[in-house]
Amino acid sequence: MLLQILLHTPKWVFAVFVLLVWLGARQLLSNSVSLSRVTLMPILMGGLSVFGVLSAFGDSLGALLGWAAAAAVLIALVLQRPLPSTTRYDAAGRQFHVAGSAVPLALMMGIFCTKYVVGVALAMHPELRQQAVFALAIPTLYGAFTGIFAARAVRLWKLAIATDAVATGVRAA
Numbered sequence: 001m002l003l004q005i006l007l008h009t010p011k012w013v014f015a016v017f018v019l020l021v022w023l024g025a026r027q028l029l030s031n032s033v034s035l036s037r038v039t040l041m042p043i044l045m046g047g048l049s050v051f052g053v054l055s056a057f058g059d060s061l062g063a064l065l066g067w068a069a070a071a072a073v074l075i076a077l078v079l080q081r082p083l084p085s086t087t088r089y090d091a092a093g094r095q096f097h098v099a100g101s102a103v104p105l106a107l108m109m110g111i112f113c114t115k116y117v118v119g120v121a122l123a124m125h126p127e128l129r130q131q132a133v134f135a136l137a138i139p140t141l142y143g144a145f146t147g148i149f150a151a152r153a154v155r156l157w158k159l160a161i162a163t164d165a166v167a168t169g170v171r172a173a
Contacts, residue, residue, distance in 0.1 A: 005120055013116065020112050024105025030086075035094045038156045041104075042149040045111055046071075049142040052115040056122060056138060057129060066136050067143035074147025075154070083155050089163040096156055103152070111145045114138065 050067065057063035088097040118138055121128055128134045 009116075017112060020108040021105070024108045027101060027104040029100040030098065031100070032090075032093075032095045032097050033156075035096070035160060038096060038153050042146075042153040045108065045149045046146045048115070049111055049146040052111065052118065052142050053139045055115075056118050057135060060135070063135055063139040066139035067146070070140040070143025071147035071150065072143075074144050075151040078148055078151030079154060081155075083159060087156070087159065089156070089160045091160070091163050094160075096159070098156075103148070107145050107149055111142065114141055114145075 053063050053067050084099045086097075086099045089095070090097065
């Protein structure tokens, strides 16, 4: 049955998978990341997450509220964690210098695999949409992924704002 599922998967899905693995694997190593990429990545992955909810449950208010609640909780939790001490922001170059991390790869794979498994499950058992546990668990999972992505970006933005404020204060003195 697994072989049949894979054979009926559109080819573009595999291309998206490879792209996400490549993007995530690049973040396993320390590197520099632009301010725009820090902003764009959570937006794109959040969009994929919302698309997963909408494609599975339509515009169900309960599913969207579950997604939003999970995102808000995870944003609040992750914002309490400090950035790694090696994280730096170069205001002149608008670049962050960040340590390598498996978290972005895990989040990307989490969203992708959730979308894939839910799509297969609903294709085989459309009645799952009506089951309360499924309709609550899946949007909550998507929301959790989104919240972590968003909070990681917000922490970096806070560093950039603080660094710019210090630089501006130094120039003014």
